[in-house]
Amino acid sequence: GAVVSQHPSRVICKSGTSVKIECRSLDFQATTMFWYRQFPKQSLMLMATSNEGSKATYEQGVEKDKFLINHASLTLSTLTVTSAHPEDSSFYICSARDRGDTGELFFGEGSRLTVL
C-alpha cells in the first residue's frame, strides 16, 4: 500500500512555543490530507481536512489560529501547533488519500506532542 510518513514522531516543547509536524506521502500524490487527534483510549477526532493549494477546512471546535495547516504540495502537509499549552499534548495523526480516491486512507505513524 501507499506510504505516509510523519515527522517528528515525538516532540517535547515548552509552553508558549510553536511546533511543526510534517506529513508526507512518499509514493503517491495526495490532493487531500486529514489531520486527526487521538486521546488515550479514545477514537480519532478529525481536526481538519487539508487541501493542496487551498485553505484547510476545520472541524467545529478546532481553532484554526491555534492549529495552522499548510498543504503546499501534493506530497506535503504541515500542522503547526502555535503557542502550545499542556492541554495540547496529544497524539496527532495525519492521513492521506490517493488521487484515485478509493476512500481508503493511508496513515502516518503519528506524532506524540508533550507540552511542558
Added chain:
Amino acid sequence: AQSVSQHNHHVILSEAASLELGCNYSYGGTVNLFWYVQYPGQHLQLLLKYFSGDPLVKGIKGFEAEFIKSKFSFNLRKPSVQWSDTAEYFCAVNAGSYIPTFGRGTSLIVHP
C-alpha cells in the same frame, strides 16, 4: 451526519477463541466501510474494506467482516485469534463527503 458506534471497548480473549467486534453506523445512503487496526507502537493500517458486491469481506490475517445493510452493521470476525492480534481495532464509515468517521475503537488483548 454519519456516526459510528463500536459497542465493545475492551475485549480479552485466550488464544484460539473466536472473535466478533460489533460496529454499527448511522447513515441512510450508500456507504463505504472499513476496519483499521493499530498494533502496539505502530500506525493505523487497513484490515479490510467494503465498497460494494459480496457483503462478506475477507481481509488480511484471517479477518472477515459482514455488511448487513438492514442492521446498519459491519461486524469484524476471526474464528481463532492469536496473541499477535492484540491491538486496537477501529471501524470507519465513509459516505457522501468521503471523510471517514471513526468509531471509538476496541482494545483487544489476547492471552497466550
